[in-house]
Amino acid sequence: MPRKKRVDRRKPRAKAAPPTAQLAKINVKVNGVQYSAEVEPRMLLVHFIRDVLGLTGTHVGCDTGNCGACTVIMDGKSVKSCNIFAVQADGAEILTVEGLARDGELHPVQQAFWEHHGLQCGFCTPGMLMQAYWLLTQNPSPTEEDVRRGLSGNLCRCTGYQKIVEAVLAAAEQMRGQQQEVR
Ligand code: FES
């Protein structure tokens, strides 16, 4: 005769309370405005930008460093803000897509995307704009190949990239023209 299974009638053990996360204080300048905040050490920079500062122009696409939708400029370098903890930005200066336009005027990169139809659904656009902006600060006279290589870490599922590349080349030309006017 098969033996009966023993039923454990003991009360389930109470679950241990999750440890309280220690908060870290950070100071960051974003689009020229100084912010101080206390954040969990595990908070990603992109979530700090969007959820704490409310700057939702920076998008989250993949959260794994692949799509580039979260690209911002940190201390002059283009970074994927889903790949960085907010605490790593302590003391840094950050530019997001909200900081590109000045005095109500679109930045030439934004204007060129508008004029050359460099977007469709627009989800990748903030990251594309920031990467294009950074690319043109590094190389004001890029070839088409330079632009394609420079944007290769930013994915777009809509446009096929051609119009984006045309927009960046047009922005480069426009920005060179502006610099000549200033001289
Ligand atoms: S959300 Fe950061 S690279 Fe995709």
Ligand code: FES
């Ligand atoms: S415009 Fe839709 S993902 Fe690029």
